[in-house]
Amino acid sequence: MADKIVKAIAGDGYVKAIAITSTELTERARKIHNTTPLATAALGRALAAVSMLGSMLKEEAGSVTLRINGGGPLGTILTVSDSGGNVRGYLQNPDAELPLKRNGKLDVGGGVGTDGSVTISRDLGLKEPYVGSVPLVSGEIAEDVAAYFAESEQTPTVCALGVLVDVDHHVLAAGGYLIQLLPGAEEDLIDTIEQAVREAGPVTSILTNGGSAETLLERALAGLNPEILESFPMEYRCYCTRDRVTRALISMGRQELYDLAEEQGGAELTCQFCDRVYDYTKEEILGLADSARLKSRRNEAP
Template sequence: MSDQIVRVLAKDAPIKASAISARDLVERSRQIHKTLPVATAALGRALMGCSMMGNQLKEEHGTVTLQIKGGGPLGSITVTSDSEGNVRGYVQNGEVELMEKVPGKLDVGQAVGVDGTLTVIKDIGLKEPYVGSIGLLSGEIADDITAYFAESEQIPSACALGVLVDTDQSVLCAGGYLIQLLPGADDEVISKIERGVHAVGPVTTALKEGISALELVRRVLSDFELEVLEESPVEYRCYCSRERVSRALISMGREELTALLEEQGSAELTCQFCDAVYHYSREDLEKLLSEI
């Protein structure tokens, strides 16, 4: 089953929700960045959360960037999604040794840390992007995304994200959901959602059965009648290119580019998101200089 994201509305209550199944996406990020299990789980959760947030954008060329700096051994996590939910990202220290709460349960919260912030940057084509930031609640990422929506956007939400890593360190399953209350939701609606969240339990337990993103959100919101707004594929997608890297070099300006040419004679730049390497010879750099 290919990775998928789904958006739904409840017909009988003021609720909107998204869900994602993203085993291939998270496995692709693991292969690119060669992460060990706790980093795979942390980066995977961030990728999926950002993907659902990006998929909510109405602007075709909008983007959402999630930055998590918790002070833990993983360092910072940065992920970016387009408006379709295609996402890319990296973790600063992907080779952190195994950290577990109990045997078989990765301690993502301790690896991320709580001494820092979660920052959301939404670029929807306006003069300045929207930036919202909160102090980290638990470092578990889903809890922090829930807190972000409550504090920065005043949207009561329930977010769950899970990545199950196999014994060979590959990703066995990954997915999650984001449920949000619209104006007019009463205590009965909240109680029904809470019962559904409790009944489903950890998302990886449900995903191990091979269920789809739609089935996941239907299980959580089983007390409501749902209307499916969209089902679409998502993937790990980087937009880097030699043209973009060249523009970045040109943007350094004549003085810095000349210094680079004189000191090194060539350049090798690596994309942080996909680890693609771009080589620039002396002739390449001289050509860029001539274009400034």
């Protein structure tokens, strides 16, 4: 089943919801970063969450960054989505592992930790992005995203995320949903939704039993007559190019580039999001240093 996002409205127009199936993109992230099952589950949850957040943007050229740092062995998790829900991301320690919890589940909360924060940054094409940050609640990511909206944006939110990893470490299922009350909604609506969510069960159980993104919304919004508004595909997508890497190198400044060429005889730069390697010879680095020098002279000219 191809990855996709589905949007819906329910509760007489007072509830908006998004669901995602993200198995393929989570598997691609696993292969790119060679993650352990624990790291796969954490990164997969974060990718699904940021994809839904990105799809909420009205600005076509906008983007959302979700950064989670709880002080756990996984380290910082950083994921980014464009307005189409296409995502990329990485975590600091992809080889981190912990014992399974007593119920046999991966200990994502222990891997992430709770001594830190969840930060959401929205780049809307303005001078500065909109940034909000709140303390982590559980490290399980879904609860932390919901807590972010409740505390930072005063929006009652229910979020569920899941990643199921097979014994051979490949991803069997991944996805989730995000449900929010709109202004004017009755307070008891959130109680109705929370009851439906409890009865729906885990995201991965629904998906592995043949469920889709639409099924996730039908279960989580049971009794609220959800109406599907749109659905569309998305994927793991990195925007790195040699030209972008080159511009980043030039921004280091001419002296730093000269030092790099003399001390290392070149450079090998790896994209954190897709692990693509860009090689630069000593001669190329020196050429970039000369370009930086010329640019500096033009800027200094009266």
